[in-house]
Amino acid sequence: MGSGRITKRAEPTTTIAHEVDTFETAIGGLHVEYVRVGDGARPCVMTSAGTGDAALSVGSVGFSVIAQTETPQDCNVLALITAAPPGAKWNETELRTGHLFAYAPGTTHFAVDPPGTAAALLVLPTNHAASIASDLGLGDPEVGRSMAPLPASPAVQRLSRSMQHCFERPQRLADQIALTRLVEEAVRVLTRHRSSNGTPSRRLDNRAIMRNCVDYVESIGWRQPSMRALCRAAFASESRVRKAFIDVVGVPPTRYFQMRQLSVMRSALIEARPENSTVTEVAMSLGVT
Numbered sequence: 001m002g003s004g005r006i007t008k009r010a011e012p013t014t015t016i017a018h019e020v021d022t023f024e025t026a027i028g029g030l031h032v033e034y035v036r037v038g039d040g041a042r043p044c045v046m047t048s049a050g051t052g053d054a055a056l057s058v059g060s061v062g063f064s065v066i067a068q069t070e071t072p073q074d075c076n077v078l079a080l081i082t083a084a085p086p087g088a089k090w091n092e093t094e095l096r097t098g099h100l101f102a103y104a105p106g107t108t109h110f111a112v113d114p115p116g117t118a119a120a121l122l123v124l125p126t127n128h129a130a131s132i133a134s135d136l137g138l139g140d141p142e143v144g145r146s147m148a149p150l151p152a153s154p155a156v157q158r159l160s161r162s163m164q165h166c167f168e169r170p171q172r173l174a175d176q177i178a179l180t181r182l183v184e185e186a187v188r189v190l191t192r193h194r195s196s197n198g199t200p201s202r203r204l205d206n207r208a209i210m211r212n213c214v215d216y217v218e219s220i221g222w223r224q225p226s227m228r229a230l231c232r233a234a235f236a237s238e239s240r241v242r243k244a245f246i247d248v249v250g251v252p253p254t255r256y257f258q259m260r261q262l263s264v265m266r267s268a269l270i271e272a273r274p275e276n277s278t279v280t281e282v283a284m285s286l287g288v289t
Contacts, residue, residue, distance in 0.1 A: 017044040022263040028055025028123035029072040035259045037251065038064025040115035053128045054183050056163075058082075060118035066249050066259070067111040068214075069103075076124050077103040078186050080163040083118035091207055092247045099149040100160050102190060108211055112250045120163040122186055129187050136184065138191040155192055159185040209234040209244040217257055222264040224257055 017023040017034070025032045028050045040063025048057035060083065071077050079102075081088075084095035089112045093099075103109060105126060150156050162182045216233035217225050225233075230241050230253055245253045269279065 012047050012049040014045065014047045016046075021266060025057070025059075027057040027121060028125075029075055030055070030077060030121065030123045031070045032067055033069075033263075034065040034067045035263055036063055037066050037259065038114070040064055042115065049179075050123075053125065054179060055123040056121065056179065056182070057123075058118075058120045060116070061113045062115055064114050065111075066251070066256070067113060069109040069111070071103050071105060071107045071109070072123075073106040074126050075105055076126060076129060076186075076190055078122040078124070078159070078163075078189065079103065080120045080160055081118075082120055082164060083116055085114050085116040087114045087250075088112065088117045089248075089250065093148065096149075098160060100156055100163075100189075102150055108207075110207070110210065110248045122163065122182065124183060124186055124190075128183075129190060132184060132187045133191055136187065138188065150189065153189075153192065155185065155188045159189050206244040206247050209236050209241060210248050213241065213245075213253060214260075217260070222257075222261050224254075224261060227253070 015023075015025055021036050023034050023044070025034075025046050025048075027048045034044070040061075042060075042062030044059065044062050044065070046057055046059035048055060048059075050056070078100065079090075081095050081097055081099040081101075084097050084099070088095040090101065091109055091111075095117070159182070162178075162185055165178075212234045213225075213230045216229065217223070227238050227241070231238055234241050234244075236244070242252050245251065245256055249256055251259075
């Protein structure tokens, strides 16, 4: 199968998050930050495996979270929704079981995941995808930045079934043959849908507004921003900024940045050395009095 073959065995690892406010996962360079926003009786469980050529993760959410995902500049990501309870949204799109999303390199995605949400993710380096596409006699694989699910096609359905099988049996993540086949199916999907999924939609406006606000607050050290400052950063009115946050993550900007501030503060406290800093100093550095 040429360069499509997985070059070394992928050993699965599992991350389990119980009663926590925040946690993070990293899958083949893909970084996801989760912030707890509600109740849930079960933990969040993520099982992943990766090689130098691809990475796959399957997971389920046991308590309500808001998630922010950073896609690497050199990777494409395919995400299959394997369970979608009411209220689950990715970038304002109401999720349904079986939805398959293709994310472009260098993009940021926001998710609202109630308990029971589950997905399988395939992270594929662009240079490896291009090599496989060349071996298969296809064009360059590339996806647009639209967040709509991929339209149904035989190739999409085959890939969805393969990813679903990995979700049902995580031990398949260590199967070289299964991973090789999965990667080739993914490249076929990326190649065939590169133009059909590249048309921007109005949803991009909301994500751009939120991204501008997040970038601004990050630049001032995650201090709680004023609404006026957020409006200047987003070049939008107060009502438009508020609507963008509610549409994308389900909470208004004040609540969202309170949660992010607490997350940053918690991380700072964990990393702080008791002999060099105090809780008060860490809190005040983030504008918490």
